[in-house]
Amino acid sequence: MTPFSARSPRVLSARKLQRRRARDQAGLFLAEGPQAVREAAGHVVELFGTAAALELHGDVVGAAGDAPVWTVTDAALDGLAETVHPQGLVAVCRALDVPLTDALARRPRLIAVLCEIRDPGNAGTVLRTADAAGAGAVVFAGDAVDPYNGKAVRSSAGSLFHLDVVRDADPLAVVKALKDGGYTVLAADGYGPVALPDAPLKNDTAWLFGSEAHGLPPELAGAADHRVRVPLYGRAESLNLAAAAAVCLYASAAEQRSHRADL
């Protein structure tokens, strides 16, 4: 079969998913590169690849399951991909977010809530870090970046597919649900009264992280059980979001593991 060109309807239709509105309407998003497509197994709706890539990455074609696999020209693949070196593969995936109640029903010990974070690279990095620290869910709350944004997907390095992703427009309702569920809710806040080494970390915990530019909205930080600061031992005025999240989430992971036999 002749490879699909960049102007073929199927390629053009998938390419629209580079825009948020099209993703939201279709409930689909793009994942590129063999590693991401491998991780996406079970969520793939269709797979596009150059002939060379499809031959090289036979296992990835297997990961697509029953989804159709389309051979495309190099130019078509370049148009579908947002990076310079997509390694010849782009998958259309089904949105995989779940309602908060579903995520809580699985009782993750650690949850990260990203409140109104706008930078997709930051969001994806925190998702990856949360996964590494053993968090079972990441909530995108309020007017947050789209977790299916191409850069967010890439920055998450596959972690988007590893844990429960929740999208909820109302951060205060999220905090209430977490508290009602028995979670200790901690607001990461550079000016918080509790220093991280003194924070209560051993119970099931949800961390709230705000945007790098504005931090957490005061009403949201105030709704948490504690406002916790990562101590600044040197002269830096603050940590960036991804670094602060890494320190907080790993502090929780370590403390939970040193106190609990079930972890």
Added chain:
Amino acid sequence: MTPFSARSPRVLSARKLQRRRARDQAGLFLAEGPQAVREAAGHVVELFGTAAALELHGDVVGAAGDAPVWTVTDAALDGLAETVHPQGLVAVCRALDVPLTDALARRPRLIAVLCEIRDPGNAGTVLRTADAAGAGAVVFAGDAVDPYNGKAVRSSAGSLFHLDVVRDADPLAVVKALKDGGYTVLAADGYGPVALPDAPLKNDTAWLFGSEAHGLPPELAGAADHRVRVPLYGRAESLNLAAAAAVCLYASAAEQRSHRADL
């Protein structure tokens, strides 16, 4: 006085410092925005600003000390700045790195060594995190990014001016000097045999961090006292460099502080 235009020799000369070769030759670099210029006090050689910015940020002009202050047109400032919103100020600063022996003479308790890190954003972020964690020196070792690269300076958020910056072409010699100086040298290595919670952290410590793409060269990781991994509790295959550095440096800071009366 008429503001300098984008084509005036002084502006053109400063603008060359956007290139690494010019920075290396002149021993000068650029810092933009009022906060960076404020932090640069003592290192400023000349300050460029729009009339509006110089009036608005009078304290920054003070930070320039005896250095000449030049009023420039908006177009000239845009050409000097690498960001879209430089807030009207760009300073030419003297390179401030010091030899490793000078940095060690001040006996910092915590040191970060960036080995062959190429991404300026990562380098600046780790510099900022190292400062926050109380590190007294950051060493750029091997064929590393230029710490005076504009993006590195911006990502450091002022921390470039807060601690000793060292540049050394020979990472193995750096490790030897650190060991001879009595430092525990720890290589951050995703495959290291020692998990971070089991690593010896209470003595004076230097952490080695490798590039995100390739990690530490094996001979360098092997030269450290221990190869230490940040545990991965979830399904992520790795942490990104900045997150791993944050977790490692803060683990050291916390452990040193819980064992030592002098911190």
